[in-house]
Structure formats: structure tokens, C-alpha cells
Amino acid sequence: MRSQHDAWVRPPELDPEEAADALLRDLRSSRGGLSGREAGRRLVQYGPNELRRRGKRRWPGELVRQFTHPLALLLWLAAALLLMVGSQVVAGAVVLIIVLNAAFAFVQELQAERAVEALAMYLPQRATVVRDGAHREVDAVELVPGDIVLIEEGDRIAADVRLLGGAIEVDMSALTGESVPVVRSATMQDVRVPVLRAHDLAFSGTNCTGGEARGVVFATGMHTELGRIAALSERVEQEPSPLERQVRRVAWLIAAVSVLLALAFIPVAMFGAHLSLTNAVLFAAGLLAGMVPEGLLPVITLALAVAVRALASRGALVKRLSAVETLGSTDVICTDKTGTLTENRMRPAAAWSAGGRAEFDWASSGASPALRAVARIAAACNNAELPDGESEAAGDPTEIALLLAATRLGADAGIAAREAERCRQFHFDPELKLMTTIDGHDGDVLSVHTKGAPESVLPRCTRILGEDGEPVPLDDAWRERVTAQVDTFASEGLRVLALAERMLPAGQPPQRRDDAERELCFAGLIALIDPPREGVAEAVARCRTAGIRIIVITGDHPLTAAAVARRVGITGPDPTVVTAEDFERLSEAELGKLIRREPEIIFARASPEAKLHIAEALRGDGHVVAMTGDGVNDAPALHSADIGVAMGKSGTDVAREAATMILTDDNFTSIVSAVQAGRRIYDNVRKFISYIFSHATPEIVAFLVFALSGGAIPLPLTILQLLAFDVGSETLPALAISREPAEPGLMDRPPRPRGEGVIRGSMLVRTWLFLGLLVSVLQMVGFFYVLVRSGWHPGAQVGPGQPLHHAYQQATTMTFLGMVFGQIGTAFAVRTQHASLRSIGVFSNRHLLAGIAAELALVGIFVYAPPFQALLGTAALPPGYLVLLLPYPFIVWGADELRRYLVRLGTRRAQLAT
Structure with a gap:
């Protein structure tokens, strides 16, 4: 066999x-x-x-990969260095972060395998x-x-x-x-x-x-x-999201810079400060530990988790955290029509008979005899059932809408009378596009009732009901008039059904379909509408402003899809419509050229492979693609797209498992809200990376001052104080920055390029050479202020047992607090990249205010609690020294506010000049 x-x-x-x-x-x-x-x-x-799966599970390898991720390797290195400097507790915390992150990422990997398993439910x-x-x-x-x-x-x-x-x-x-x-x-x-x-x-x-x-x-x-x-x-294998790729790049960048600085510090410490090799390596290890942003990964994870919760409240469930950021970089949305752009609920819109067009906004008693005939046919040639007060409507949505139209036109749409009179039924034939019933009336006459596509019904008719309900010959003039009205309805995005009838003498009804569906009398047309969802047009307009392209891919009729796309603003009056037959003739290269050449394009009657090929063609051109879908057939395309968006109400389990985001309300506007949230998150990732990076310069400066002075200047910051700052006081404000509200004009700028890095040169200049250097100057001013007031001079001994040892501890504490207060100013400065802070509200981020308050409380414990004084080498400061620290945040914040003002001024002048 x-x-x-x-x-x-x-x-x-x-x-x-x-x-x-x-x-x-x-x-x-x-x-x-x-x-x-x-x-x-x-x-x-x-x-x-x-x-079933074609291959074996590779979960051991996947789990190992989570522990060897570049950022995980960097955290392993940080943990090792922390052990070298004797901070076992902090090292254990870093290892715990690695394990939790690996476990979370591994669970997300397993979600992808569930799509195939969910198909079995069918x-x-x-x-x-x-x-x-x-x-x-x-x-x-x-x-x-x-x-x-x-x-x-x-x-x-x-x-x-x-x-x-x-x-x-x-x-x-x-x-x-x-x-x-x-x-x-x-x-x-x-x-x-x-x-x-x-x-x-x-x-x-x-x-x-x-x-x-x-x-x-x-x-x-x-x-x-x-x-x-x-x-x-x-x-179809899922590729890493843009954020996942960027985090890897950031990790390698941090690792490279950290290792190079640590290696460079060893000869400087040995030959400049005349330290032993052991001490030089120890200080280099401390410098490297300070450069490692232990809080970067948990802050990113928690920021995305917050965004996921916020999107869930708006009707969008995101299954993979990194998908939130991917949405922010989306520049093409491939959307279905039915249920996403529209309500997926047919309603009668208008009727037409020889007497003209009639909208369904008038009383049924006003129907003409011809329209009453239309209503009678629509009620008889139907298998749906309207609700009776307790049960819901049952049947095909189109037939339910026809029954509603028949009821409005005065016909009896009850199922009992319909079934009592029905003698025979010819089911709807998709090739003929016709359905016919033969119904008896009082036992002495039979009526053939036919409904279907106008192009199928009209050729089978020889007469038409006049306005008075009496048949008249269906000549060429009448045929042209009917065809014109069908085209008018279709151009309005309405689904049109034609209705006709024929009277037969009592007796045996026709047994063959061809014998029944001939010599009909054309009664009229009923036009149905699946109206666009509320808010879709506004969401489409927001996409246009944001530079996001929308492509409609649907299984529906080309004319209907084009009309709905025009109605909601996706296309203009003349979009390019590609049917299934047209698509089959396109090669991959031709498909790519067509998508690039035609800005307004609709794919109608699209097959599963078509959606997959379209997603791959767009991604091949460097686009970040969001693809909607609801059926089993959509699973491959949902996998292939950067963001697969499944429908929560009408979607199948397979689509929901294959997707990375599920719309609980099946609403296109939820996609746009998610895109906006993704952009905000990406901006916030850059903001708290700037915040975290800005501490590198003051930490390096503290070590370089010691090394370049040949040891004449004592180390302004101990290694344990540096680690306490990195792991403790810095994290809470960073988390608060991740919840920063969106900046003005967020959806007025184009999507960022797919390959654009999360870190840019201008960002490093701002964080390292402007904010970081400013904080470095302030902290060193505080350090020397305390030492000089205590009678210190270069080369004086400040070790344990020396008279200046307590003053040295106060000085390092001043350096530590100088970094903290400088970072408070940095936290406010990085809240906006271009606009003034006043435009977004100085106190609009209440989480940041709470984070700073918690940071100050924690720092107070570090400085004034005896156990931490003994551990970190801190010492209590008199009130006069604390007063000196108060201007630090305003100096840092104000300097960056001035810089941003000058940048905006230069930009406006350049625009005016052009």
C-alpha cells in the first residue's frame, strides 16, 4: 500500500x-x-x-543556554569578583538573579512548543x-x-x-x-x-x-x-526579539569596557601607586565589579512585567515579556478584517426593489408590496432562528441578519411556521452561490424561494416584481438597473444578497435543483453590513502618524475588504487588491517587490501559506511585523511574525498558543495601544540604562585619582561602598524610571530601525562625559572638603590606628553620599531625552519619588547603623556636611536641563534656516 x-x-x-x-x-x-x-x-x-512533534525535546540544551546568555555570563563574572573581595552575601544574591532569570526564560521557551500540542484539541x-x-x-x-x-x-x-x-x-x-x-x-x-x-x-x-x-x-x-x-x-523558528538582541550587545559592550579598564588599572596601580600585584588585582576586581550593572537585567524584566500587567488591563495579554518591546519597534501591522477591524456581526443595512432603495431606519408598515415579497423570501429561505426572549440567536450570521431584515419589513420570521410549510431544500452551494427552498401554502400552491449572489440569481430570472408587487418582464434596462445597484452596495462595503421566487402548482416539488432554480421572478436586494469597530479609524490614524504601515490580509471578498479598509482609513480610494489567484502567480521576489512598490495593498482570500509568505517577505526587508490571526490556519504566520496577535474571543486555541499576544476584546485599537506601550518601554529602558551607566564615571574616577596620585591620595571610595551603591541604593530609582509616563509626541515619530541599538553614541556621551563627569566632580569636592578640613595633606597616612582614620572614613562616606545625591539629580535628568522636565511634570512619576525616599532611608542605614558602619567602613557625618550635599541633585538636574534647552534651541534654529 x-x-x-x-x-x-x-x-x-x-x-x-x-x-x-x-x-x-x-x-x-x-x-x-x-x-x-x-x-x-x-x-x-x-x-x-x-x-505529534517531529523531533525530540531539547530542553537540557535550552536550559543551559539560559545560563550562558551574555548577560548571564557577565553576572557570573560579577559574582566571582564579589567572592574575591569577600562579599559572599551579595554574590549569592547575584547568583539568585541568574537562576531566576534562567528559569523564567526557560518557561517562556516551552510556551512555543505548546502550539503543536494545542492543535490536538481539534x-x-x-x-x-x-x-x-x-x-x-x-x-x-x-x-x-x-x-x-x-x-x-x-x-x-x-x-x-x-x-x-x-x-x-x-x-x-x-x-x-x-x-x-x-x-x-x-x-x-x-x-x-x-x-x-x-x-x-x-x-x-x-x-x-x-x-x-x-x-x-x-x-x-x-x-x-x-x-x-x-x-x-x-x-518556523522564532528569532530573538529586538530587545533580546540589544541586551546581548549591551552585555558584551559592558563586558569589554569593564575588562579593558580592569586590565589597564593593574599596571597603573603597580607602577603609578606602587601597589603589589595582589593589591592591584584586588582593586582591579573591585573596579570591574563596580562596572557590572547587577541591576540591569532584573530592572528590564520587572519593567516589562509592569507593562504586561498594564496591557492586560487594556485587553492585550502578552505571553512573552520581550514582546512588549518588540511591539514598540513594529512598523508593519498585518491585520485581518472580520472581527478585528469590524464587529463580526452582520446587520441589515438597506433593501432595494423596483420601487427604489430603502434604509432600515423606518417602520415596517411603510414597506411596499415588492419589499414585503423580499421579506417573505428572506424569512422562508433561511435556517437561522431569532432569539425568543430566553435563547440567543442561532445559525449563520448572514441568515440571522436576513431574518432581522425580514422582521423589520413585516414578515413572520418564526421557525415553527417556516418548518411547517417547507417541502424541500437545496442547501447553499458555494459554486452556484445559491440556496433554494420549496414551500407550500394552504396545500394548493408551491413557492420556490431563492437567495444568493446577485450574479447567480439574476441570470435565472425572467421577470421582476414592480413597485406594486406585480411581475413585469425583466428586460435589459431592468438588468442594468439591478446591476448598477449591486455595484453601488458593493462599493459601500456592503454584502449583497439577491432574492427571487416562482409559483408552482400543487403537487410533487421539483427533485432537481436545475428544475427549481429557473424562470424566477426577481424580487429585490438586501444589503448587510459588518460595521467597523468603534475607535478603529482613530487607531488607524494614530498608526499613520506613528509611521506604521497597515496591510489587510483576509479571507473575505476583495470588494468588501477594500471598502472596509477605505472606511477606516487604511487605504485611499484605489488600493492594490491581490486575490488568491493573483498571489499564486507571484514568486517570492515578485511578492517582495510588490509589497515595496505598493504602499496601499490588500490581500483577499488569503491562504495560510500566503500569510506566512507575506510575513517572511516583510521581515526579509527588515520590517518588524505584527500579524493578527484567529484560526488554525494562521498558526504558521503567527509563529513567523515578530509579534503574533491572536483573537481571544473568536480565535482558536491553536492561534492563541502560537501567538505572543492575545487580544481579549479582538479589537484593533488594543494593538495600537500595545505599540504605544512598547515604545514607552523602550524609551524607559534607554532612560534607566542611562541612569545605571552614569555611575561608571564617578566610580572609575575614584580609583583613577588614587592610582594616578601614586597613592598620595587615599582611595576615595571603598570596594564595599561601591558594591553597596550598585546593588542597594541604585536599584529602586532605576525601577521607578522603568515606569516613567510616555513623553509628549511618542506616537508622532517613526518607528526606529530594526537594527538600531538601544545604546547610541550620543547617549554614552551624555551619561559618561556629561552627567557622570559632573557627579564625579561633585563627589570629589565633598571628599577633599572633609579631608582638608580635618588637616589632611597629600601623602598623610589614613589607615586604621592613624589619627586621620576617622576623618578618612567620613570622607569616603561623603564620596558615597555624593554619588547618591548626584544620582538623584541624574534620575530626574534622564526622565526626558529631549523635552523639558516641566512639560512632563516634575512630580508626575510618583514611583520615582517613593524610590528616592526609600533610597535615602537605605543610605541612612548604611551610614548610621553600626553593623553597616563596620561592614562598609562608613562613619556618621555632622549636619553641616549633609547640608553641603543638598544642592547636588539640583546642580546635576539643572545642568542637563540647560543642555537640553540649548539642543532644542539649536534644532529650532536649524529648522528655521532650512
């Missing part, structure tokens, strides 16, 4: 019955099903009918098969190729099946994205069409919404269409 993949080649020269028999022969099966023994043998051969637990000539219920995982399965309304189909008898309606939305159920029939055979459109096939993971059928299984497990999508999802 051939493999499942190639077991069936559709023979185009055979009729449906002969084709089914050929397939049965190929599968070595029969209409009587398999024997239990043969089914067991095939289960061993093909394996269980389930979705397989039912039981299926009805024919085994040994009898009907049996078996576990779905036991289905094998060649099994004969029975499908009824409400069943979830367990494998890919070729129908042998009967007809069913199938909800294919999980695979195709289209919400309208499609008909699958054993008597309908298609040749040279995509496999998902074949009318004689039903697929694993879809739902039967009506009818009964019998079919033969030709593919199971990973060989099904659902399995193929699972395999696509598994092959």
Missing part, C-alpha cells in the same frame, strides 16, 4: 462514483469498511491519528466507523486510512475524508478563515482546484453543521491538512 501522502491521485476522467471506487481500491478498502484485525494492523503501520475523542460490517464508536486516535466513517450534524471530523454518500455542511473557518459554512457532497467532484475547495472532501479538525454523510478516511495524523499546518508551525 502506498503512503498516505500519495495514496490518492484524483482521476479526472471518472464520474464521482467511479472515482470513489478507485480510491477504495487504492486504499484496499470497501464500502463495508475494514475488519478489526486489518484496522489494528494499519494502526501499527501508520501510527495513531494524532499530531481532534474529537470519538468517531463512528464501520468495522466488521457494523457501526462502532472508536477513539479518534485509532482511525486509519481505509476506515469508513459516519458524519452527522454536530460532529467534529477526525481525519481527512472523501465522501462516499450523502451531503453535509461544514464549518471550515479553522482551516480557511471563512465563516460561512460550505457544502460537501459525494456527488460533487472537482478537478484542478486547491484541495481545501474540493466539494467531495472533508478535513480533520472541521465541524459538521448540518446533514449526514459517509466517507472513507484517506489521511490521518500528521498527513492531514491539519497536520501539515502543524508541521509548518513547528518548522
Whole structure:
């Protein structure tokens, strides 16, 4: 027997019955099903009918990788250096940070594997098969190729099946994205069409919404269409987010600078200060420990966690912390239409008959005879049910909307009367785009009621109802008038259905569809609307201002998609619309050129592979892509995009597992809010990196003053004081800066380039050579002020037991406090990169005020608590010295405020000059 993949080649020269028999022969099966023994043998051969991974778990390697991340390596080095200088407690805290971060990152890695597992939820637990000539219920995982399965309304189909008898309606939305159920029939055979459109096939993971059928299984497990999508999802590997890449670069930069400075300090200390090699290495280790920003990683993690909580309150659940920052760099949003841009709720908008157009904002008593006929047909040719006060509306959304229209036009839409009169029904045919019912009235007359696409109904009509409700010939002039009205509705983004009828004498209703759907009398049109969500147009406008491109990728009709895109402002009047047929003819290179060339583009009737190729083409051009999706078919594209956005209400479990963000309200505006939050977070990451980096200069200056003076000037800052500053007093304000409100104009600037570093040259100049140098001068002023007032002169001994030892301890304490008070000024300075602090509010960040208060309380403990005095070498300072420190924050803050003012002034002058 051939493999499942190639077991069936559709023979185009055979009729449906002969084709089914050929397939049965190929599968070595029969209409009587398999024997239990043969089914067991095939289960061993093909394996269980389930979705599974193609490879083994690589979790040990993934876990090790978390411990060898560049920033983790830097923290390991910091811990080792802390042990070298005897600070076991702080070293243990750093190791704890490494372990917690590795564990958290590892858990996030495991989330990606759950997408394939979630696909299995689309397989039912039981299926009805024919085994040994009898009907049996078996576990779905036991289905094998060649099994004969029975499908009824409400069943979830367990494998890919070729129908042998009967007809069913199938909800294919999980695979195709289209919400309208499609008909699958054993008597309908298609040749040279995509496999998902074949009318004689039903697929694993879809739902039967009506009818009964019998079919033969030709593919199971990973060989099904659902399995193929699972395999696509598994092959797509997620790349590190922009922030993750930037953190690695920052880590290596810090490591390189730290190691170079430490190595350079050893010869300076040995030959300049005449220290021993051991002491030189010890001081170099202390310098390196001071350069390592132990708080950088936890601050970034906690900042992103805060943003995640804030987004959750706005309807966006982010599964991976780094995704928040990725959203901030997003420059392309690929969005679906239904349910994201629109409400996913059909409503009657207008009706048209020979008497003209009528909007649904008037009383039903005003309907003309022709419109009342339209209402009667809409109510009869329908399988939906309106709510009765206790239950909700049931049925297809389009048919529910038609019933609402019929009710407004005065028709009886009750299901009891409809079922009592129905004699026969021809299900909606997606190829014919028609549905027809034959209904009896008082036993003496039959009525054919037909609804469908106008281009399908109109050619089958020979008459049209006049305004008075009497039929008149449907001549060319009437046909042109109807067609013009259809085009008008379509251009408004409305879905148009045509309705027609024919009276028959009492007796046997037509058995063939062709006999019923001919010589009809055209009654009129009903136009339905899926209105845009509230706030979407404003969100789209914000995207335009922010330089974010929006591309609509939908399974809906091209005209409808284009009209909705125009209505919400995504495109102008003439967008480029690419249909599924157009897309199939494009090569990868042509697709990339098309996306670059056409700024306003819509992809309609998009397939799963199309969404995946579009995401890859955009990312290949350097774009940061956010992709929305809700069905199983969207999982590969959600994986491939930088940000996969799944719908929380209408989305499938598969999409939610594959995505990095879930919209609990299915609203496009939540995406834009998340983009704004991502930009704010990225700005704040830069701000607290500036804050943390600015301490490097004063720490280095303290060591260089000692070394370059040849030891004549004592070390202004002890290693333990330096570590206390790095790990203790600096962290809380940094955390507060991570919660800084957005600066004005955040969404008025274009997205940053994908490769732009989180650290820029101008940022280093500001932090190291301006803010850091200013704090260095202030702290050294305080250090020398205390020493000189105590009678110190260069070269004087200040070691333990010397008369100046207490004064030296006060001086190092003054240096330590000078750094702290200088960093308070730095914290206010870095809150804004360009604007004045007054424009965002001096006291608008209450977390920063609380963080500074906590920092001062902690510093007070370091300076005045005897245990910490003994540990850190600090000493209590008299009030006069503390007063000297009070201006430090205002000097640092004021200097940077002046610098920013001069920069803004220069920018304005340059703009005026041009």
C-alpha cells in the first residue's frame, strides 16, 4: 500500500462514483469498511491519528543556554569578583538573579512548543466507523486510512475524508478563515482546484453543521491538512526579539569596557601607586565589579512585567515579556478584517426593489408590496432562528441578519411556521452561490424561494416584481438597473444578497435543483453590513502618524475588504487588491517587490501559506511585523511574525498558543495601544540604562585619582561602598524610571530601525562625559572638603590606628553620599531625552519619588547603623556636611536641563534656516 501522502491521485476522467471506487481500491478498502484485525494492523503501520512533534525535546540544551546568555555570563563574572573581595552575601544574591532569570526564560521557551500540542484539541475523542460490517464508536486516535466513517450534524471530523454518500455542511473557518459554512457532497467532484475547495472532501479538525454523510478516511495524523499546518508551525523558528538582541550587545559592550579598564588599572596601580600585584588585582576586581550593572537585567524584566500587567488591563495579554518591546519597534501591522477591524456581526443595512432603495431606519408598515415579497423570501429561505426572549440567536450570521431584515419589513420570521410549510431544500452551494427552498401554502400552491449572489440569481430570472408587487418582464434596462445597484452596495462595503421566487402548482416539488432554480421572478436586494469597530479609524490614524504601515490580509471578498479598509482609513480610494489567484502567480521576489512598490495593498482570500509568505517577505526587508490571526490556519504566520496577535474571543486555541499576544476584546485599537506601550518601554529602558551607566564615571574616577596620585591620595571610595551603591541604593530609582509616563509626541515619530541599538553614541556621551563627569566632580569636592578640613595633606597616612582614620572614613562616606545625591539629580535628568522636565511634570512619576525616599532611608542605614558602619567602613557625618550635599541633585538636574534647552534651541534654529 502506498503512503498516505500519495495514496490518492484524483482521476479526472471518472464520474464521482467511479472515482470513489478507485480510491477504495487504492486504499484496499470497501464500502463495508475494514475488519478489526486489518484496522489494528494499519494502526501499527501508520501510527495513531494524532499530531505529534517531529523531533525530540531539547530542553537540557535550552536550559543551559539560559545560563550562558551574555548577560548571564557577565553576572557570573560579577559574582566571582564579589567572592574575591569577600562579599559572599551579595554574590549569592547575584547568583539568585541568574537562576531566576534562567528559569523564567526557560518557561517562556516551552510556551512555543505548546502550539503543536494545542492543535490536538481539534481532534474529537470519538468517531463512528464501520468495522466488521457494523457501526462502532472508536477513539479518534485509532482511525486509519481505509476506515469508513459516519458524519452527522454536530460532529467534529477526525481525519481527512472523501465522501462516499450523502451531503453535509461544514464549518471550515479553522482551516480557511471563512465563516460561512460550505457544502460537501459525494456527488460533487472537482478537478484542478486547491484541495481545501474540493466539494467531495472533508478535513480533520472541521465541524459538521448540518446533514449526514459517509466517507472513507484517506489521511490521518500528521498527513492531514491539519497536520501539515502543524508541521509548518513547528518548522518556523522564532528569532530573538529586538530587545533580546540589544541586551546581548549591551552585555558584551559592558563586558569589554569593564575588562579593558580592569586590565589597564593593574599596571597603573603597580607602577603609578606602587601597589603589589595582589593589591592591584584586588582593586582591579573591585573596579570591574563596580562596572557590572547587577541591576540591569532584573530592572528590564520587572519593567516589562509592569507593562504586561498594564496591557492586560487594556485587553492585550502578552505571553512573552520581550514582546512588549518588540511591539514598540513594529512598523508593519498585518491585520485581518472580520472581527478585528469590524464587529463580526452582520446587520441589515438597506433593501432595494423596483420601487427604489430603502434604509432600515423606518417602520415596517411603510414597506411596499415588492419589499414585503423580499421579506417573505428572506424569512422562508433561511435556517437561522431569532432569539425568543430566553435563547440567543442561532445559525449563520448572514441568515440571522436576513431574518432581522425580514422582521423589520413585516414578515413572520418564526421557525415553527417556516418548518411547517417547507417541502424541500437545496442547501447553499458555494459554486452556484445559491440556496433554494420549496414551500407550500394552504396545500394548493408551491413557492420556490431563492437567495444568493446577485450574479447567480439574476441570470435565472425572467421577470421582476414592480413597485406594486406585480411581475413585469425583466428586460435589459431592468438588468442594468439591478446591476448598477449591486455595484453601488458593493462599493459601500456592503454584502449583497439577491432574492427571487416562482409559483408552482400543487403537487410533487421539483427533485432537481436545475428544475427549481429557473424562470424566477426577481424580487429585490438586501444589503448587510459588518460595521467597523468603534475607535478603529482613530487607531488607524494614530498608526499613520506613528509611521506604521497597515496591510489587510483576509479571507473575505476583495470588494468588501477594500471598502472596509477605505472606511477606516487604511487605504485611499484605489488600493492594490491581490486575490488568491493573483498571489499564486507571484514568486517570492515578485511578492517582495510588490509589497515595496505598493504602499496601499490588500490581500483577499488569503491562504495560510500566503500569510506566512507575506510575513517572511516583510521581515526579509527588515520590517518588524505584527500579524493578527484567529484560526488554525494562521498558526504558521503567527509563529513567523515578530509579534503574533491572536483573537481571544473568536480565535482558536491553536492561534492563541502560537501567538505572543492575545487580544481579549479582538479589537484593533488594543494593538495600537500595545505599540504605544512598547515604545514607552523602550524609551524607559534607554532612560534607566542611562541612569545605571552614569555611575561608571564617578566610580572609575575614584580609583583613577588614587592610582594616578601614586597613592598620595587615599582611595576615595571603598570596594564595599561601591558594591553597596550598585546593588542597594541604585536599584529602586532605576525601577521607578522603568515606569516613567510616555513623553509628549511618542506616537508622532517613526518607528526606529530594526537594527538600531538601544545604546547610541550620543547617549554614552551624555551619561559618561556629561552627567557622570559632573557627579564625579561633585563627589570629589565633598571628599577633599572633609579631608582638608580635618588637616589632611597629600601623602598623610589614613589607615586604621592613624589619627586621620576617622576623618578618612567620613570622607569616603561623603564620596558615597555624593554619588547618591548626584544620582538623584541624574534620575530626574534622564526622565526626558529631549523635552523639558516641566512639560512632563516634575512630580508626575510618583514611583520615582517613593524610590528616592526609600533610597535615602537605605543610605541612612548604611551610614548610621553600626553593623553597616563596620561592614562598609562608613562613619556618621555632622549636619553641616549633609547640608553641603543638598544642592547636588539640583546642580546635576539643572545642568542637563540647560543642555537640553540649548539642543532644542539649536534644532529650532536649524529648522528655521532650512
